[in-house]
Amino acid sequence: MGKPVAQALTRTIVFVYGFFTIVLYGLISLSKGTYFKRPTEKEKLELQLARDRIWNLSKDYEGLSHHILTLQSGFKFHFVSNDIPNTPETIGSNKPLVIFIHGFPDSWAIWRHIIKNPALQKEVSVVAIDLPGYGGTESLDRYSATNVLEKLTELIVTLRTQYGVDTDSESNTKKTVIVAHDWGCVLSMRLAAEAPSLAHRFILSNGPSMKLVESNIRRILFSSKKMLSNAWRAPLQSRVPLLQALRTISPLLRQIGLSGYIFAMQLPIPLVHYFLTAGNQALLKSVHIRSFGSAEFSAHDVAESMASTMGPSVAESKTVTANGDSYPTTLQDERAFAHVIHMANYYRHRAAFSRWNKSIETVASLHGLASGTARASSGAGLFDEGPPGALKACTTIFWGKNDIALDQRICLDGMGDYLVQGSQVVLLPRTGHWTPVETESRAALIKAVEWTVQGEKGSIGSALETSYPGVQVSFSR
Template structure:
């Protein structure tokens, strides 16, 4: 039961910290000139061109076609793929599903999935999460709502691409899920609670919530014990104070880095203000930071990044695919302030931490992927009802981490991660990359090679494969 005094106090502290962070981001956007910057004709022209290029359903973009998949309840997922159509005669290739993070859409993967070598080697699907890009929005973004939709989508996608039909050869084909940021958080939950969905999860710069929570509790508990020792005998135990502060240092740093999480959970008028004010200055600032320190951030780069966040306009909403499918009416016409509310609702509704109540349809679908064979898949031998450490992944996973992440402290995200991974998993660190690995120039090449390695059957050691394009990259853990 919640403490009647502490509960309102913690809410007040969270609210105050959210307001403080919102003001800080406002000042940052003013300082770097973004807040009062008026869009130039060049930027507006590039933005219009980028939205047409990325969201016109009748056109291909970098060899990718627009498609939709409608779930049982009518919810419509938008995705792009390099496969025109799937028939019994379609050559058998691995299926790679890319899941983006905040504040992106499938466009956030454009630098990775435009690889001709990757497109030739596998069937690519880059999906827009609910509330993002061209996919429908939800009334609520609870863990159950989002994970149920995403699981049904992946099961249906597997069937559409012929992975679970009567002629499917489980020994030669793979399904691989590649995910970043919020997509990574969701994919980790799937790897923990629905490992049957894929043969390997490639997970980049998103927190494994159970591990982070455990590390925070452990460090806070240690700090409390050390402080008690110090207070009991201050003169004789002076060193205990320094040790307590050292134990808390990663926690304090993570709270500072996570200020945006508190600001995005403020009352809706504040959230809309953050999304729309200063001509969407906050989102533009995030994209500029995501570009990384290498290379010039051009007007075209800025326009393409914003086009990915904005999604289709009314103009693209009038287009249709070769199968005469269109975006839902509310997708192309909603103002960005409302789209921003949907994008941030993953933070607001506890999608990362709250319980996923699986429906009978989901359990049945996951069971069907194992074909009743000990409720398991060949990848991890994990089943629908397997138990294990809370939040532990039960499918083969390759964790790829940019060490210069300015949103997540690596000590909280890595300490003890081996306990959360199954056999045949790895942790790969990229020392010069930050949080946005699918966007930064050097980490894009690394991700492409890691995906190619998985698609090719994981025949060689991944370490030299990555180092060939990213000197200094390292496989820091194998299980």
């Protein structure tokens, strides 16, 4: 089969499965009666109030103030923080810097249950950002790995300076911790592998290392092919190898079943926009309902969850911070869910897979961080770099075992080979995909941050047991 034919076949399969997914999700919404359900006046008011609470730049949210940071490249990031960046008080404090990075289809506000914790705010400098194209942060023309990771790296390097981690006289006087979920986790996996000096520890939840996923898929396909070859050579005794092949390939088949939404994201833009917003945002609303697990999902929660996804409205886009900073002008040009295409473009432009071509400025910044630190950011030696994509910074991976988007076997099997000394894999048996939202898992994430900034004394399993009984540390190095 020639390459053009194979490409055409692949595009056809992606289109058919993606279109099938859109139809299936629509039918599910119709069966539940949510597709044509209009919001009541009370629900509209709740949403309006929630957007004002979360996105009004002139108002604090639970001890967190809004900030617009313009990088040297001119790109504008929005974030919230309990401390004022680039002030003598913040730079001179001994509080570690903890940066929270969200995933799809959220914003900084998915962390609201964690970062409003008074004890955590007292102990660390909290920074919860909006990724490019999300919430209050400027959008990109293209969401390639280079474009996204360059901006994210520049932001983190700048934040380290503005929160006193790095100064002119010395580096790493305070810890930097990156906490990430979903797409934030995917991007942070790449940072931990390709820019490990950015943080002293990464705490990552329910997002894959794409290099490990690719390795597991190749292994599964190779093993299944070998079993099928054995069955073909001995058809009379083929039952056992056929069953073995089916069991071997079942994680991959399950992941393909769970990943229908990713195929839908590859469709023409009008279909993608319809997929994400049709039926009065039925899909996004169902995602937020699922994110709360078994907990009660109140009208207040509905409003705040949707406000997190929708970003600032026209009213909030006119507000300013205490310093007089305003949202990027691109937000004022894009209303009524136009920004969901920016969210989809992380999938469409292969931000998880494509090569990161580091700029000279990025290389110099990372080299400065690495040469200025007294600790080794990686447990791998010069000639022991591990497999491609191996994480070279200390990493704690949290995994909700009831994840409805990712198969644990595809994403975690062999993870130990990708981790350095001082890393762990923590399984949460009663949690699904949205660890920052579910009650037990968000308590566990707070404990993990506290354990990290307090010197990592004792085992992380013992530190987490009080907040999440039955937590399982499946790997520790």
